[in-house]
Amino acid sequence: MQRSAAPSFGTHVRALREARAVEDSRFSLRQVAARCGVTPAYLSRLERDESPPPGAEVLVKLAHELQEDPDVMLAMGGKISDDLRAAILARPRLFADLIRALRDTPEHAVLRILREVRDGDW
Amino acid sequence: MPTLEDDDLVFRFPQNCGRSTFRIAFQRTLRIPDSDREYPLPPGLGTFPLRHAEDFPALPDRMAARGGVVMPMWQAEALWINCSHAGRDDLPVAVKIAAGKINAVTGEAWRPGLHRDPQDYVVAPDQPWLDGFASAPGQIRQFVAMPLGDGYTAEEQITGQAEWGGLQISVTPMKRAAWDRLRKAWWPGLGERVAYLHDNFDRMSMGLGAGGLMRQRIEEDPHDLADWDQRATERVFVSLVHAAQWSALTGQQPPTAPPSAQAYAKAGLPWFQHYGCDRPALPGASPLRDLFSVAELHKAQTGQVLPGSQDIAAELPVRPFGTRPREVRSPGGW
Numbered sequence: 001m002q003r004s005a006a007p008s009f010g011t012h013v014r015a016l017r018e019a020r021a022v023e024d025s026r027f028s029l030r031q032v033a034a035r036c037g038v039t040p041a042y043l044s045r046l047e048r049d050e051s052p053p054p055g056a057e058v059l060v061k062l063a064h065e066l067q068e069d070p071d072v073m074l075a076m077g078g079k080i081s082d083d084l085r086a087a088i089l090a091r092p093r094l095f096a097d098l099i100r101a102l103r104d105t106p107e108h109a110v111l112r113i114l115r116e117v118r119d120g121d122w
Numbered sequence: 123m124p125t126l127e128d129d130d131l132v133f134r135f136p137q138n139c140g141r142s143t144f145r146i147a148f149q150r151t152l153r154i155p156d157s158d159r160e161y162p163l164p165p166g167l168g169t170f171p172l173r174h175a176e177d178f179p180a181l182p183d184r185m186a187a188r189g190g191v192v193m194p195m196w197q198a199e200a201l202w203i204n205c206s207h208a209g210r211d212d213l214p215v216a217v218k219i220a221a222g223k224i225n226a227v228t229g230e231a232w233r234p235g236l237h238r239d240p241q242d243y244v245v246a247p248d249q250p251w252l253d254g255f256a257s258a259p260g261q262i263r264q265f266v267a268m269p270l271g272d273g274y275t276a277e278e279q280i281t282g283q284a285e286w287g288g289l290q291i292s293v294t295p296m297k298r299a300a301w302d303r304l305r306k307a308w309w310p311g312l313g314e315r316v317a318y319l320h321d322n323f324d325r326m327s328m329g330l331g332a333g334g335l336m337r338q339r340i341e342e343d344p345h346d347l348a349d350w351d352q353r354a355t356e357r358v359f360v361s362l363v364h365a366a367q368w369s370a371l372t373g374q375q376p377p378t379a380p381p382s383a384q385a386y387a388k389a390g391l392p393w394f395q396h397y398g399c400d401r402p403a404l405p406g407a408s409p410l411r412d413l414f415s416v417a418e419l420h421k422a423q424t425g426q427v428l429p430g431s432q433d434i435a436a437e438l439p440v441r442p443f444g445t446r447p448r449e450v451r452s453p454g455g456w
Contacts, residue, residue: 069208116123117131118176120189122223122290122359 009076010049016066017047027066036061053077124293124356126191129169133356135295139213144246144293145206146217148172148193148360151253152383153200154264154334156417156431161336162393162440163202163253167380170194170201175361178371182326188288190359194368194376195267195328198416198428202253202265203289205246213295214304216343216350218243219252220290221265221330222277227256227340229280229409232290236350238343241404243294245343248401255332255413256340258406264333266416267362274419275329280409287329292357300349326371328362332413337395339403387434392441 007015021027033043036058045051053059056079063073074081080088088095102110124133130145149166172191175181181192195201205217216236218225223232228242236243244252254262255276268274270287278284296304368376420428 114125114127114132115174116125117174117191117358118189119123119357120175120187120359122188122286 006076008049009053009078010047012076013062013066014047016068020066032062032065035065053079055079056081124358126172126174129172131172131191131291131358133215133293133295135213135215135351135354138295138298138351138354139211139301142211142213143208144213144215144295145208146291146293147204147206148289149202149204150377150380151200151202152380152386153198153266153430154336154383155433156266156334156415156428157433159335159433160261161334161383162395162438163251163336163338164200164383164386164393165391166202166204168377169204170377171374172360173372173374175359180371181361185327185361185363188359188361190361192361192363192371194365195362196365196376196379197268197328198430199267199365199380200264200333201267202251205244205250205252207247211301211305212247213301214248214345215246215296216243216294217246217249218290218292218294221255222270222275222281222288223286223290224276224280224409225407226252226254226265226410227404227407229255229276229407231281234292234355235352236294236347238347240407241343243343244340245345248341248344251338252340253336253338255410256404256406257332257335257411257413259403260337260339261406262336262338262340263410263413263415264336265330266333267328268331268416269325269364270327270329271325273423274331274416276332276410276413277329279331279413284329287327288362289330289360290357291360292355294350294352294355296345296349297351300345304345326363326367328364330362331416331419332410333416340406341401341403344401382430384430384432384434387438390439393438395440 017027017032029043030040033040036043038054038058042051046054054077056074059073059077059079060070063070071081124131130147133144148170150168150170151166152164154161154164170193172193175186175188175190175192178192203219218236220226220232225232225242227244228240230242254264257263271284275284275287277286363371365376368374417428417431420426
């Protein structure tokens with residue numbers, strides 16, 4: 001099954017920010033940049049994919065600011081969270097095989113491997 | 123069925139709203155002083171670990187039969203329940219919460235379904251947290267863990283039995299049609315003591331008793347009861363295990379005991395206040411209002427003052443909440 005290409009990092013950030021800016025002027029480029037500790041010029045370059053994605057700290061700030069899942073923002077920026085890194089490094093072969101095996105698995109099937117909480121008698 | 127992800131219970135209702143997930147986490151927190159004084163909301167100190175109950179053969183049979191998840195708590199440790207949504211749509215959900223199968227909002231015995239008169243659930247996302255038993259309008263008594271069978275828990279005080287312990291939770295999504303209707307409406311503008319039965323329980327089980335007084339509104343449901351899709355209700359039993367036995371059960375270390383409220387206040391760190399919506403607060407329930415607190419029972423049983431029960435003398439720095447999540451600090455981060 002052909003999948004549509006994921007948007008670039010910059011396009012994704014810009015779309016998130018502009019969607020919020022329509023409702024709330026605090027999501028202007030300048031104000032979001034200030035709250036994330038970067039310059040407006042740098043954020044603008046990021047949104048136009050003219051600079052490579054920032055480090056993990058700024059990615060997490062952007063995620064919180066734009067109400068995006070931090071894992072998604074980190075992944076789009078080519079990074080991985082510390083807890084996921086530690087989990088993979090603890091059992092690298094297992095997780096490498098697992099991720100490759102699931103790479104093309106439909107989302108609903110991946111969700112099925114998350115263990116459901118079994119209900120009992122009460 | 124809910125899933126367990128990163129110590130959160132995660133509920134998905136794809137038939138009602140494919141893009142929304144609802145998460146419940148149990149936050150470690152300070153036990154506020156147990157006195158007549160009303161305290162603001164304490165911070166979160168990180169989430170309690172949750173594990174699938176079926177993974178541990180050493181679990182007592184009765185606890186294993188209930189399924190669900192297990193969670194470690196220290197004696198006299200407090201918690202609050204954090205409700206959050208993820209995804210683009212915050213599908214409203216009705217959340218029923220009980221401790222020892224005593225409803226934390228009405229003080230009634232657990233029963234299936236959602237009810238009004240009195241309303242026996244809270245609505246998320248409007249109600250992001252629940253810190254305790256609803257004792258009066260705008261006031262709760264903090265959830266505090268105590269060993270089941272010693273007479274401290276709400277369950278033992280109300281039923282005279284130490285049977286269930288733990289926490290029981292059900293989550294009911296809004297019907298799809300009602301949610302579509304709401305979204306359309308919102309979008310344009312954007313929008314005395316009893317002889318407790320001590321038979322059959324094990325020394326591992328914990329239940330929740332009533333701690334100090336806290337200012338927290340539990341608001342009326344603004345929706346019609348018929349708007350809730352009760353055929354889609356999911357439920358989970360959360361068994362509470364004494365943290366001292368967590369390692370033997372799971373092979374994992376339990377969280378360290380939390381700091382005292384006195385030590386936290388002495389460090390000048392913030393407390394919180396949430397003003398919520400303008401809707402009326404639920405009145406609280408007389409069975410819950412009449413509960414003896416953990417400190418009162420401890421004094422009556424031992425003649426000793428429960429450690430950490432003294433009021434905090436200093437003025438507490440209180441921060442109001444906006445739309446951001448309630449602050450969570452790492453236990454070592456202050």
